[in-house]
Amino acid sequence: MTDTPARLLSLLSLLQTPREWPGSELAQRLRVSPRTIRRDIERLRDLGYPVEATLGAEGGYRLVAGAAMPPLLLDDEEAVAIAVGLRAGAGHAIEGVEEASVRALAKLEQVLPSRLRHRVSALQSATTALTRGDGARVDPQTLTTMASAVAGPERLRFAYRAADGAPSRRLVEPYRLVSTGSRWYLVAYDLEREDWRTFRVDRVTEPFATGARFTPRELPVDAQEFVRRGLDARGAARYVVEVAFAAEAEELPQWLRTAALPGEGPQTVVRFESGDAPEWTAARLALVGVPFTVREPAELHAAAGALGARLAQATGPAQA
Incomplete structure (x- = not known):
């Protein structure tokens, strides 16, 4: 393969497969010499692709995680x-x-x-x-x-x-x-x-x-x-939500971190407006995966309690 750009693309496509490639195998696949493979590897490195080489009988080349995301080649x-x-x-x-x-x-x-x-x-x-x-x-x-x-x-x-x-x-x-x-x-x-x-x-x-x-x-x-x-x-925000999470703010998703209130010790209190049905807001908070307590409003407190009861009923007694 004498076309250098095309050869580099083919080489990159092979290296993006998660395995280690011996230089001899790459040379055979691309129908070039091992010396050409070494030069092409250096060209890829210059372009920002982090290609790692290992020595020894089982050594070869593989693409590793780098400091930046280089372009990827994808097949169909x-x-x-x-x-x-x-x-x-x-x-x-x-x-x-x-x-x-x-x-x-x-x-x-x-x-x-x-x-x-x-x-x-x-x-x-x-x-x-x-x-x-x-x-x-x-x-x-x-x-x-x-x-x-x-x-x-x-x-x-x-x-x-x-x-x-x-x-x-x-x-x-x-x-x-x-x-x-x-x-x-x-x-x-x-x-x-x-x-x-x-x-x-x-x-x-x-x-x-x-x-x-x-x-x-x-x-x-x-x-x-x-x-x-x-x-x-337009009246979409029908109520204010205030919830205390048993976690630091950094452990919460971004949409909750931006609503966090200062202080409150080892827990994080968030306060935000919601236009969603209380049942949906309760489910969304539960999916965060952190224990929480609803402070307001009463409708959300009731919805969270009902959701918890339904989930507890859904698990049923432990199977022998």
Whole structure:
């Protein structure tokens, strides 16, 4: 193999298999000399790939974890598997990884060949997943289209259904996608209404980037704060939650750490507003995996007690 770039890509593809490769085997597979393999290994190292060499009769080369994440080479099956997984995660706003999932999915689908996009779509349409809590299901393609427009930045057109069902067409300058854990929202500047708006992504259809670039405007507040204020104004935050966790703040997920109150000794007290049903909030808190005590409101206290009773009943007596 005399084409150096193609040979380097082939060598990298082999090294990304989790095993140690003897230099002689790499040379045989790529039809070059061991000396060429050594030179190519140095080229990969210069590009930031941490290739480790071991000496001895059983020695060879393998790719190890480095200080930075270098580009990965994926075969067709791997690319399809990752895209389907990211679509499933992004479509249901998984806590803690939702925004990263959408960014990664947008990058991956941008470079997927059309034949692989078709396979991903076919697999997605043939499978289904249970939405978490009362979270509305979101089309992953809608999310990736919006994420790409935000990154562009490109103006975005879409059809939108308001809370009362009224349809409209929108032309916006997208700013950020924000996940609340159960729903996705797009923060954007509405060009026809000449003001900032928040759009529920599950009510968006037919989104497409127009190709028209723009200079992003400055949002008066943080995007997450803008969404929160919008939800409060619409009455979505129906009650205040105060819960004491038997753990340090560092042991809690990020969405709870940001709501932590100062002090309180060895425990961490969090206080936040919720627009979800108390039953769903209780289940979400239970999934943190840390003992907690509900301080308020009374509805959440009752919901947590009922959830605990149902779970205790579900376990039943121990089987002999």
